[in-house]
Amino acid sequence: MLRSVQRALTRLCVLALAAGTAGVGAAAPAAAAGLTLTVDVGQTVRPATQVASGGLYGVDSDTRPSTDMLLPLNPTSFTQPAPGTAHLPNGATEPCCDALDVGHNITRAGAQQFIRMPDIYPDFPYQWQGWSDWEQKVTTMVQDRLAATETTNIRGWELWNEPGWTWDTEAAGSFHDGWTRTYDLVRSLDEVTPIVGPSWSYYEHDRMLDFMRHARDTGTLPDVIVWHELGDADWDSFGDHVADYRAIERQLGIDPRPIAINEYNSENEMDIPSVAVHWISVLERHGAREAHRAFWNEAGTFDGLFTLEGRPTASYWAYRWYGEMTGNIVETTPQSWIDGVASYDSSRQIVTTVFGGDWGDNTVRVEGLGALGPRVDVQVRYTPGSGRHTHVPEPSVVTDSTMQVDNGSISVPVEDMNAEGAYQLLVTPEGGPATSWQRVYEAENATVVNAETLSSGEASNGYYVGRIDGDADMRSDSFVDFTVNVPESRDYTMSIAYANGTGETATHGLAYNGGAWSAVSYEPTAGWGRFSTTDVTVSLEAGYNVIRLAKGSPNFDGGTGYAELDRITLS
Template sequence: MFLRAGGAVILGAAVPAALARAAAADGPSDTVRVDLGQVLGEPTYAATGFLHGLSQDGIQPSDALLRPLKPQLFRGAGSALPGGGWSAGGYQGYAPRWAMTRDIFQRVASGPLNAEYCIVLSDLWGAEGVSLKPTDPYPGDGGDWSNWEAFLIQVVNDVKGADMRPNQVQYEIWNEPDFGNVYFPRPKAQYEEMWRRGVRKIRALDPKARIVGPTFTRLTVTDESWRMDRWLDMVVASGTAPDILSWHDLIPGRDPVNQAALARTLLAERGLSGMPLQINEYPSSGGLDPGYNTWYVARLERARVEYAVLAIYGSCCTFPQLDGLLTQEGDELFRNGRWWAYQRYAAITGNLVSTRPGSAVDAVAGMDHARGQARIVLGNERGDGRDLGTVRLTLDGIAGAHRSLVKNGRIRVRVERIPDRAKLTEPEVVREQQLSPDRNTLDVDIPWHDASSAYVVTLGEQDSELPPYVIVDATPAAPVLLPGEPTPVVFRLRNYTDDPLTLRPVLSVPDGYTAAAPAEVTVPANGDAQLTVTLTRTTTDLTATESRLIVGDQSLTVPLQPSENWVRIAAMAASSTHAPSSPANLNDGDTDPERWGGGGAGGWNDATDGAFPDWVTATWSHPVRISRVRVHTLDSRAYPAAQWGVRDFDVVARVDGVGRTLAQVRGNVAGVIESRFDTVAADLLEIRVLASNSNDYSRLIEIEAFTA
C-alpha cells in the first residue's frame, strides 16, 4: 500500500514497486472522503448492541472482552430455557427466564458498561420458536386476555422489584410476529389486539415505560399484510404507538440509510417525528465478516439510527459469544476479526466528523483534539474475498487539526488491516509512517485485496486506552432518605490495572443534604473496593433529586428518594409467603393495587389458606418515632377490598422491648385504612391479620408509618 502527503507518494515496503506504480497510474477504484473539521457530535456507538450474547448467569464474557466494545443495548429474556416460559409452564416456566433476564441486566446496566436492556416479552412467554407448539396458549386465544394481562403484571412487578429504571429498560411486545407461523401462529387481528392491550396495560402499570415495536422481520410498505405504514395507522388510531420503532434487517442488499429515511417519513406523516429507531437484528447471514460488518456500522451511523443489535447465526441463547464476535473452544473465548472491528469502532473518541462514502466503501471517523488523535474505520459492502483494488481515503481539514495531530512537524499515520479470522490477537499493522503535512488534504491509498477485511487509519496518538478504573454501581441504587436519618450508600470501584490505585472521591449533593465519606480509597490491583458514603437529609422538601460521586474522570449519579414513611427503610418479614408475592413489596413505595398479579405479585399474600392470624413486620435498627400507620390492602377493579381485602387486624409496635397494641380494625371493607395514636418510639411494627373478607388469605399492597 502507499500513502500520499501533498503530491509525494510514500511507498509501503511490503508492496512491490510495480503494484504501487500500477495503482498510481490507474487511480483508485473507490474513494472515501473525511472532513476532520466538520463535527457531527459525540459518538454514541449506537451500532453495538447484542441479542443474548452472554452466559445464562451474565458473568461471561469478562469485562476484558466486553468493556472495549462500549455496548449500548442488550436484548433478550431467557430465550429457549427449559420450562416453556409463561405459556407452557406458568410462573414456574417463567421464573428461570426472568432470573436470566435479571442477572444479565444487573451485569450490563451497571458500571463499567452502563448499557440499556430490551426485554423481549415473547421470550418470557415462551414464543422464541423452540419451546411452544402452535397448539400451546397464545395471548387472546378464545377471546380470553386474562392470562396475557396477568403475565404483563408479573413482568412489570419484577422489573420494578429488580430496580430496573425506565431509562435502563425497554419492553419489546413481540419478536417477529410476521414470520410465518413460527413466533405468533395466530391471525393478524389477534396480534394487533394483543399489541393494543399490551401497550395499554404496561403504561397503566408504569407510565414511564418505554415500549419497542413492532419488530417485524423487515420494514416494508409494499402490498403485503404486514406493512409498516398500515401498522402505524393502527397504533396511531388506537393511541398505542411505541416509544421506539423497531424492525429487523436480515435480507441481503438492503441499506439502513434508505430504511431509516423511509421510517422517518412514515413517522412524520403520522405526527410521530422524532421517535427513536431500532434495527434490533442485523446483518444478513452473508455479511458476517469485518469488511461488511464495518460497512453496515458506517451506514447505521450515517442513518443516525439510535439503536442497533446484532443477530445470532450460531449457538443460542446462553453462549457467551457476543453474537459471533467471539470464538468459543471449550470454556475459552477468543477475539475474532469482527470483535476487533467493533473494538476499533468503539475506540473512536472526541467527536464524529463528516464522511462521504465511495461506491462500495464507507467509513466512521472521529477527531479527538484532547487526545491528539483522528481515527477512521472503513468497511465495504462486498464483504467477500474479492479484490477491491486500491481504495483512497482522502482526509480534508488537516490544517484545522494541525495543532492536535502534528508533533515536531510530523503526523504519525498508522494503517491496520482487520482480516476475517476466527482467532485474531490484534489487527495487522500494514504501514506506519511519519508524514510532514504541507497542505490541508492528506491521501491514504489502501490496496484492499480481500473485501472481507476492514481497515483502520489512525492519525496522531495511537493508543486506544480505556479508563483504568470505573465506578461499577451503588447499593442501594436509589436510596430512600428520611429526615435526619444517616443513610449509607456503598459504591463499588473496580481497578483494571496491575497496580493498586489510591483514588480521591468528590461528592456532589443538592441543597438540603449532607454527605460524608473517606478522603481517599485504595482499590487493589485488578480488583474491587467499596466506598461507603453517608447521606443525610436535612430538608423537608420531598422533591426527588440526585447525588453524584466523581472519581477522576469517572462519575455515577444516584437518584435520591426523600420520604416521610419510616417503613421504606425497614427490614420486612412475614409469617408465610405465597410466591411470587413478597413482604418486600410492602415497603417499595408503590401503593397501586392494580399492580396485583397472580399469586400476589406486586404485594404480599400469605401461604396458609384459611388459617389465621397472619402477620408482617417492619423492623428498624434503632427506635423510630411514629404516630400514624396506613395499611393498603388489595382493592383493585378486579379484586375489590370488600371481597378480597383484610377485614380484621391489629397494629402492634415493640416499644422498649415490649409489644404494644396501638390500634384495632374490625369489619373493614376499604382499601386504605389509617390509624392514629399517641407517638411511640418503636423498633418493630407488626400488622397482625385476624381475618380477611375472602376468608382464605391475607392480601396487602403497602404499609406506611409516619411521625406526624
Template sequence: MTPHTRLRFARLIRLVRRSAAPVLAIAAVVALTPLPAAPANAADATVTVDLSRRGRVPTRAGAGFLYGLSQNGSGPADGLLQPLRPTLFRGGGARIAGHGWIGDGYTAGPGYQVRLTSALDQARRVTAAPYGAAYHLLVSDVWGADTEQPASTVYPCDNGDCANWRTFIGRLVADVRASGVPVRYDIWNEPEGTSFWPRGVNSAQYFQMWDTAVNEIRRLDPAAVVVGPSFGGYNRTWINDFLARTKADGTLPNVLNWHFSGDPVADAADARSLLSANGIPAMPLTMDEYLFSQQQNPGYLAWYLGRLAQSDISAAAHAIWSDCCVAGTLDSVLTSDQRPTGQWWVYQAYAQMTGNLVATTNANGVAVAAAADQGQGRVIALLGNQAGQTGTTTVAVSGLSSAPWLVVNGTVRVKVERIPHQSPLSAPFVVSEGDVAVTGDAVAVPVTHASGTDAYTITLTPGGGTPGAGTVTVDGNTTGSGDLQFQYGPNWGLTTGVPDMYAGTANWSHTAGATATFRFTGTQVALRAVRDVDQGRMTVSVDGDAAQTVDDYSPSRDASGVVWTSAVLSSGSHTLTIVNTGQRNSQSGGVNIALDRADVSRQAAPPPTVVTVDGNTTGSGDLQFQYGPNWGLTTGVPDMYAGTANWSYTAGATATFRFTGTRVALRAVRDRDQQIIALSVDGGPETTVDDYSPTRDASGVVWTSPILPSGAHTLRVRLTGVRNAASSGDNAALDSVDVTR
C-alpha cells in the same frame, strides 16, 4: 433470532423491503438483502475524511448483541466485553429447556421462571455500571414463541380470548418490577412470519395481542418503555400501518424498532418521515438485529457500523445465527473458548471512535467513518466495504488546519492496521506506520485491500516533531487525558508570560503530594523543568516503575533545561508521573516545582510489510510452496487469488511453504465439502483447522501463526482425513498465504 438458516430463509421470502404491500415471493430475498454497490476487484477509489466539519458525539449505534451473553449473564468476561463499550442487549431466555409460559401449561412454572431469571441476570449486569446499556426483554420468548413451540400452541387472543395473555403480562411485569432491574419490553419478535407469530402480519388478532400487552404494561408500570413492532425487515407499508393503528388505539411504542435494514441511513430517514406523516412526535429508532450470516465478516461489519454511525438509529444489535442462545460468544464474535475474532477487533476499533464524528464520503462500495478526539490526541477512521472490494482505496484526510494539535512540524503520524476475517485473531496486522508530510492541509493514505472481507483502521496522532530527528516537544500547558498531554491533579497553578520558558508558561506547585502525569507514545522522554534557588525535590516514574528523585535546586536559574531523561523504552504508549515530595535541598529557599515541557523521542521502526504469495508459486526456495504426492491444480477459479486452487482429498497428503518473516497467514477454501487440516511451523506442534462451512469462502484466512522470530521458517499443511460431521467431502484447497516481513 433463530440460529437455523432455513427459518431465516423462510422469513426472507415473506418480506419485501419498502414495498407497497407484502409480496410472498423469492424476489423478496433480493429486495431485502443489500446489493453490492460495486463488483469485487472494482476500480481504485477515493474516500474522504474532512476534519474541518465536526458532527455529533458518536452514539455507538451497532455496539449491541442479541443473545450474546451466557445464561446467567456472567460471560463473556469484562476484559472482553468492556472494550467494545456496548449500548444494547436483547434476550428473553429463548431455547432454554422448559419452553417458557407455554411449557408450563400457560401459567408461571419452572419453564417461565428459568427464562425470566436468565434475562434478568443478563440485564442486571449490563444495565449497571460500567456498561449502562439498555436491555430489551423479548416478551414473546419468555412466553415461549421461539420457533420451538408446539403446533397445538394457543396464541394470545386466539378466538378473541386475551385473558391468559393478560395474566402472563401481569405476572411478567410484577416479577420484573420486584427484581428492580430496568428493562424495556420488546413485545413480539418478528410478528410477520409463521415461525414466531402465525396469526398474520398487522392482523386484527395481532393488534388485540399488542394492545392488551401495552395497556397492561402501562397500567402496572406507567414509566415502562415499550419497543416494537420488531418486524424481521424494514417494510414501509407494514410500519406505516402499524403506526397508524397503534396511534389510533393509544398504544404507540416508546421506541420504534425493526430488523435488517439494507441501508440504515435510508431506512431511518424513511421511518422519520412516516412518523411525521402520521402526526407522531419523534421517538428513538432501534434495530435489534442486523447482519445476515454471510455478511458477518470484518469488512462488511465495518461498512455497516459506518452507516449506523451516520444514521438516526440510536442502537442496534448484532444478529445471532449460531450459538443460540446462552453460549456467551456474542454470536461468534468470540470463539467458543473466548478468544477475539476479526469482528471483535472491528467492534473495539469502533468503540475507540470518540470525540466527534467528522464528515466523510464513500465510493465504490467502500465506506469510511471517522471521529476526532483532541482529548485523546487522535483521529480514528474505520474502513469497510459492502462489495468485496480488493483494489486500492485512498483515504484523503483534509482540514488538518482545524486540528492543529495533530500537526507537528508539518507532519502527522499515520498508522494503518488490517483486520482480517479470521477466528481467532490475536491482534490486527500493522500494515504501515510513520510520519506523513502534510501537503495543502491534507494527507493521502492508500489502503490496498488484501481481501474483500478485511476491515482497516487508520489512526492519526501528532507527528514526529523535527523532521528526521523523531522528537516531539510538548509544552507543559498542553493538557488533557490523551497522547502527548499533561494532566494536573489538585494544588497546581499556572503562570503565563514567563519569557525564559517554552511557550511562556510554567505549571507549578509547592504542595507535598501534588501529582502531574504526562502520557506519550514513543521510546524515550526528557523532562524540562525550572532549576533555581527556591526549587524543591520531585520524583519521576514511568509506567509505575520505581520512582527516581530529582533535585531542582540550583544556585543559578535555568528555566528550561533537561532535569531528567528516561531510559530507552519499548515503542508504544507510556505514562510519566511527577510528584512534588515537599522536600528540599538544605540550600534551597523553597519546595517549589515548576514544569516547562517534555521532549518525546518517537523512534520510527520501519513498518512491517505483508507479502501475498499464490498457492501455485512452487519450488524449494523462499516464498514458495512445495507439494508432495496426491495434489492437483485447478486454474480459472474466479473467487481465488490468481484464479488457482491447489487441492487434495487424500489423507496424509502434505504441502510445505518456506518463508522469511515474522508471521504467516494461510488462506484456503471453506465450503460444504472440505475436511480438517493440520498446520505446524518449523516442526512444532500441529494445530487443526476445520475448513467446513455451510457457505463458500474461497480466499479467507483460515489460520494465522503466532509472531515468530525474524528469519527463515517452514509452514507444513497436512490433510488429516477427518471431516466435520456436516461436511459432504474430504477436500482441502489452498489459495494463498500472507507473510509479514
C-alpha cells in the same frame, strides 16, 4: 437467530468468497481498486456513543462474556429474553440469557437492554397458547422485573418480535389489536419503562404506516421504534428506510421517536468484518440510536465477536477499534464498496477511522487536520475475514509512517486491500497524541440513563447531558456512567464540569466499580448550560473502571437539587 421470511436480493455485483476464506459463507465485491473513502474531521455527525455496539442474546450469563471482555468494546445495549424464559434458541437444549440474570453483567459493562417478551415461549416461531396464558405470562414478567430493585438498566419492553410472520392472527386476532391489548396491560403494571416495537423482520412502508396510525389512534405509540435489517449486502437501504419512517411520523403528526435496529446483518455475512463496518457506518450516518448484532449461532459469544472458548475473533478487533472511538463521529463519504466510520477526539487530537469493503489498492483521504500541525503520524492496522471460530490474537500493522499535511489534508494509500477484512487508520500529531492516555471523558459519550444529551456552544465538545432529574426508583433513576481506562492503580483527581442553574447548591451521588456512595456538591453557576468545575478524588484500578454520577440509583438516597454534566477530567 430469528430468521426473516424476506431476504433482500444480493447485489448483482456480489461474487463468491475469495479462495482462502471458504467457510465464512458470504459474498464479496468484484475488484474495483482505485477507490477513495473521504473523512472530514471538521464535519460533526453526532457524539461518539457506539451506536452499533450491541447484540441480540449477546450476553449469556453473569460471567459469559465476562465484564472484562465486554468493557473494551464499549457496548451500548442488548436485547435479551424475558425473565423466566423458556426459549431454546437455535437448537439449544437449555434456556439462556434471562434479562434479569445477565443484567448486572451488562450494567457493569456500561450498557442497557431491551427485554424481548415473547421469548418467554420455548419455540420459534412462537406457539400461541391463548390470551389468558399470554396475559398471565406478561404479568409475571413485569412483576419479576419490578421486584428486581437493584437492576437499573432495562431500556424497554419489546412487546413482540417479527409479528409479520410470528403472530398467530387466526388464534389471537389482528396484531394491531394484540399490540393494543398487550400495551395496555404492560402500562397498567409499569407506567415508567419505555415500550418498544413493532419489531418487524424487515422495513415496509405500508405496514409501518398502518401500524403507526393504529398506535396513534389508540394511544399506544411505542416510545422507541424498532425494526430489523437482515438482508445480504443490504446496508445501503437503511438510509431510505429511516427517511421513509420519518416521513410517516410527519404525515401522522407524531413526534419523532428514537430508532433502534435490534437485529442487523445477515446470517451469510455475520462474521465478515468489512460487512460489519458497512453496517456500523450507515447506522451512525443515518441516525439510529442503537443497534444490535443479530443472533444466528451460539449464545454468549456477543454474536461471534468471541469464539466458544471466549477468545477474540477477527470481527472483535473491528468492534474494539469502534469501541475506542471518543469525541465526535465525523463525516465519511464512501465510494462504491469502500466505506467506514470515523471519530475525532479534540482533547487528545486523535482521528480514528475503521473502514473496509473492497480489494486492491485504495485510499483514505482525511480532511480538516489543521489543528494537528504540519506533520502527522499515520498507522494502518488490519484484521482478516476469518470467521467466528478462528481466534485472532491481535491485528497486524500494515503501515506506520509520518506524513506531511497539505492544506489540512492527507491521502493515505492502502495497498492490496482484502475485501473481507477490516482496517483501522489512526492519525495523530507527529510524536503521538496530545496525552499519553485518555483524561477527558465527555458526558455525551458515556452511558446516559433517564437523562438527555443536549447541544451548546459553551460545552467542551459541543454537547452535554441535562435533565438528570429522576430518583423515584430503579426504572426512573437518572445517572451517567463513565467508562474510564487508566494506566495504573492509584488515586486520581477527577474534575467535573457541571452547570447548576437553581441558585442553590446541588448534589449528585458518586460511586465507582460498584463501591460505596459519596456526595459531590455543585455550587450555583451562571445558569443552565453555563459550566464550572469541582474536584473530587477517586481511587481507581489499573485498566477499566465505571464511574457513576447519579441523581438517583439503587442504594443511594438521592441527590439534592439539579445539575447538568459536561465532562469529567482525570489527572
